[in-house]
Amino acid sequence: MKHECPHCHEKTFTPLQKALCGSMRGRGKPCPNCGRRCVNSMTSIYFSSATSGIALAVSVFVYLTMENKLWSSVIIAGCIAGSFLLNFLFDMFFGKLAEPIRTMQ
Numbered sequence: 001m002k003h004e005c006p007h008c009h010e011k012t013f014t015p016l017q018k019a020l021c022g023s024m025r026g027r028g029k030p031c032p033n034c035g036r037r038c039v040n041s042m043t044s045i046y047f048s049s050a051t052s053g054i055a056l057a058v059s060v061f062v063y064l065t066m067e068n069k070l071w072s073s074v075i076i077a078g079c080i081a082g083s084f085l086l087n088f089l090f091d092m093f094f095g096k097l098a099e100p101i102r103t104m105q
């Protein structure tokens with residue numbers, strides 16, 4: 001299962017390579033076939049803002065409600081790590097690759 005390059009339309013990106021391309025805010029990674037840069041599309045940004053929003057809301061809730069500060073910090077760290085992991089998995093298996101907005105040479 002490989003992802004299609006938005007430039008040459010060859011299936012050149014493995015899920016891991018695609019996840020490492022980063023978002024539209026980043027520089028992206030060059031396609032192994034045509035060498036032009038690819039990033040994860042806007043869907044990835046929407047998904048990551050949703051998951052980090054939820055992680056933040058849960059963290060604030062846990063921080064304010066839990067008496068045990070050790071456990072609350074463990075849960076908060078887990079929320080942050082979990083949202084990073086979810087975003088990474090989303091980039092690996094879902095969403096599409098796109099051309100970077102900024103063209104950097």
Ligand SMILES: [Zn+2]
Nearest residue numbers: 005008031034
């Ligand atoms: Zn390509």
